[in-house]
Amino acid sequence: MAAALARRVSGLLRPLSVSLCSKAPQLCKLSSLTRLPPVYSSAAAAVRAPLRAAACLTPRYNILQRVLPLIPGLTPQPSRSLTYFSVKKGKRKTVKSVTDRFMRLHCDLWIRRKAGYKKKLWKKSPARKKRLREHVFCSKTQGKLLDKMTTAFWKRRNWFVNDPYLKYHDRVNLKL
Amino acid sequence: MSFPKKTGGKALSALQNLPRITLANLRPEPGAKKPKTLRGRGQHGGNRSGRGHKGERQRGTRPRLGFEGGQTPFYLAIPKYGYNEGHSRRPQYQPLSLKRLQYLIDLGRVDPTQPIDLTQLVNARGVTVQPLKRDYGVQLVEEGADIFAAKINIEVQRASEGVIAAIEKNGGVITTTFYDPISLGIVIKPVPFFLRGQPIPKRMLPGEHMVPYYRDAENRGYLADPEKIQQARLALAQKYGYILPDISKDELYHMLSMRKDVRQIFFGLSPGWVVSMPEKKILKPTDEKLLKYYSSYV
Numbered sequence: 001m002a003a004a005l006a007r008r009v010s011g012l013l014r015p016l017s018v019s020l021c022s023k024a025p026q027l028c029k030l031s032s033l034t035r036l037p038p039v040y041s042s043a044a045a046a047v048r049a050p051l052r053a054a055a056c057l058t059p060r061y062n063i064l065q066r067v068l069p070l071i072p073g074l075t076p077q078p079s080r081s082l083t084y085f086s087v088k089k090g091k092r093k094t095v096k097s098v099t100d101r102f103m104r105l106h107c108d109l110w111i112r113r114k115a116g117y118k119k120k121l122w123k124k125s126p127a128r129k130k131r132l133r134e135h136v137f138c139s140k141t142q143g144k145l146l147d148k149m150t151t152a153f154w155k156r157r158n159w160f161v162n163d164p165y166l167k168y169h170d171r172v173n174l175k176l
Numbered sequence: 177m178s179f180p181k182k183t184g185g186k187a188l189s190a191l192q193n194l195p196r197i198t199l200a201n202l203r204p205e206p207g208a209k210k211p212k213t214l215r216g217r218g219q220h221g222g223n224r225s226g227r228g229h230k231g232e233r234q235r236g237t238r239p240r241l242g243f244e245g246g247q248t249p250f251y252l253a254i255p256k257y258g259y260n261e262g263h264s265r266r267p268q269y270q271p272l273s274l275k276r277l278q279y280l281i282d283l284g285r286v287d288p289t290q291p292i293d294l295t296q297l298v299n300a301r302g303v304t305v306q307p308l309k310r311d312y313g314v315q316l317v318e319e320g321a322d323i324f325a326a327k328i329n330i331e332v333q334r335a336s337e338g339v340i341a342a343i344e345k346n347g348g349v350i351t352t353t354f355y356d357p358i359s360l361g362i363v364i365k366p367v368p369f370f371l372r373g374q375p376i377p378k379r380m381l382p383g384e385h386m387v388p389y390y391r392d393a394e395n396r397g398y399l400a401d402p403e404k405i406q407q408a409r410l411a412l413a414q415k416y417g418y419i420l421p422d423i424s425k426d427e428l429y430h431m432l433s434m435r436k437d438v439r440q441i442f443f444g445l446s447p448g449w450v451v452s453m454p455e456k457k458i459l460k461p462t463d464e465k466l467l468k469y470y471s472s473y474v
Binding site: 158 | 269
């Protein structure tokens with residue numbers, strides 16, 4: 001998206017230098033793998049990808065990136081609607097804002113962070129800061145809304161390795 | 177003297193004489209199907225058709241889900257946090273409890289006299305692995321460790337210490353191996369793979385982050401030193417307080433010591449071979465370069 005915008009706006013500013021940092025030294029280092037019978041020693045090859053060309057260091061490009069969000073009409077408005085039937089496949093789509101901010105436990109609970117947990121901490125009391133640092137559950141209506149905004153993929157059971165939330169996916173001692 | 181009574185009577189003769197039953201001849205019992213009242217067809221002409229009274233509800237112009245009249249909606253007011261960050265790059269392992277494994281062995285779905293592989297578990301429908309959902313195999317879980325009593329040679333992808341202890345206590349052997357996603361797909365469904373007609377590929381070695389796990393003798397990794405594994409077996413027996421049975425004196429020692437090669441996917445089949453299902457033949461490569469490629473460990 002930023003690249004497309006940069007292309008659109010580069011017409012307004014002077015054309016940027018064509019060969020932006022054309023030097024891209026190819027640094028590939030393959031460590032030779034030793035033959036492994038009986039002890040299969042580590043086969044971790046250190047193949048470093050070619051160094052990314054440092055294209056973002058020219059002063060014009062920096063100004064471009066800072067000015068872009070301020071020009072009205074050039075920053076595209078986000079689309080916040082939920083797609084019930086997609087154009088290509090006819091499927092329901094997830095709202096990505098929800099998956100960026102919330103986590104669904106398999107027991108149908110959603111957890112989130114408190115708003116403002118990293119803002120203006122200097123003026124907040126330690127007790128308030130501690131309350132803001134906690135992870136909190138969402139209410140039933142909020143949970144129902146989030147369930148509607150996500151597809152079934154986000155409701156599946158996951159068995160990650162070293163998952164800190166593994167034990168919270170099941171309710172224990174719940175009496176109805 | 178009584179006439180032999182014809183069973184069925186009129187119904188049977190009717191069935192024999194009437195034409196063939198088709199959809200055109202069938203009709204439900206009267207009163208069985210009650211048509212439901214459609215929207216807009218109820219009392220007083222349906223009136224508002226279940227849409228309520230005036231406003232956006234009746235007129236169908238309600239805003240999108242989550243909109244709160246212009247106030248920053250709840251799902252945007254909350255700050256972002258990396259709960260689900262990189263979730264599609266995190267490996268997952270389907271759990272298999274020792275209780276379930278014992279259940280499968282007792283019912284005869286899994287044969288303990290042969291090495292137990294992921295293929296055997298999937299054939300027995302003991303676990304369902306989905307490689308497309310970032311599953312990298314099966315992990316053994318400690319539930320049922322106290323009732324577990326079977327001597328097996330099992331190969332899984334992850335196992336905890338308690339599980340290793342439970343299996344070795346009964347005189348079994350456990351190994352943790354790595355299958356890359358393509359090999360995993362092949363191991364789970366071998367027959368569809370053979371029907372494809374492609375040569376069996378080499379199993380890839382684990383990535384940088386998983387190599388320490390599989391090199392560790394504590395986890396019985398397949399890349400670990402066999403002597404260190406033996407020492408780890410003794411140490412674990414001391415830790416959990418059981419006498420380590422000597423498998424070399426076992427009658428099934430040959431079966432228990434069967435292990436796959438690092439690059440092998442199936443027992444008895446090498447990478448590079450083509451299994452032809454319709455002809456029931458195995459085709460092996462003869463070209464030098466192919467043989468060199470398939471037999472190399474690099």
